[in-house]
Amino acid sequence: MPKLDLGFTGAKNFSFAFTGVTYxxxxxxxxxxxxxxxxxxxxxxxxxDAGRLHVAYEYAYAQELLMSRGDKKAFSEDISxxxxxxxxxxxxxxxxxKT
Numbered sequence: 001m002p003k004l005d006l007g008f009t010g011a012k013n014f015s016f017a018f019t020g021v022t023y024x025x026x027x028x029x030x031x032x033x034x035x036x037x038x039x040x041x042x043x044x045x046x047x048x049d050a051g052r053l054h055v056a057y058e059y060a061y062a063q064e065l066l067m068s069r070g071d072k073k074a075f076s077e078d079i080s081x082x083x084x085x086x087x088x089x090x091x092x093x094x095x096x097x098k099t
């Protein structure tokens with residue numbers, strides 16, 4: 001499960017900046033046949049029925065995420081080398097498909 005612990009900051013307001021930003025995209029018009037041929041097997045039917053499926057056709061990448069306190073003061077703690085203790089964007093493990 002994703003986790004975000006900002007306790008190390010000592011603040012409530014933040015600014016974020018990205019460096020080295022690039023993107024990769026596909027023309028949505030080129031997705032028509034892919035969408036027509038797509039199956040929703042393995043996706044909970046409630047998501048499909050509620051229209052909660054989305055197609056990502058553009059991705060942004062950044063070399064670096066810079067974070068600063070809104071009041072421009074130093075963070076309460078240096079988390080260099082231990083970012084994983086405060087931030088984890090991993091996805092839950094996939095369930096194996098029964099055959």
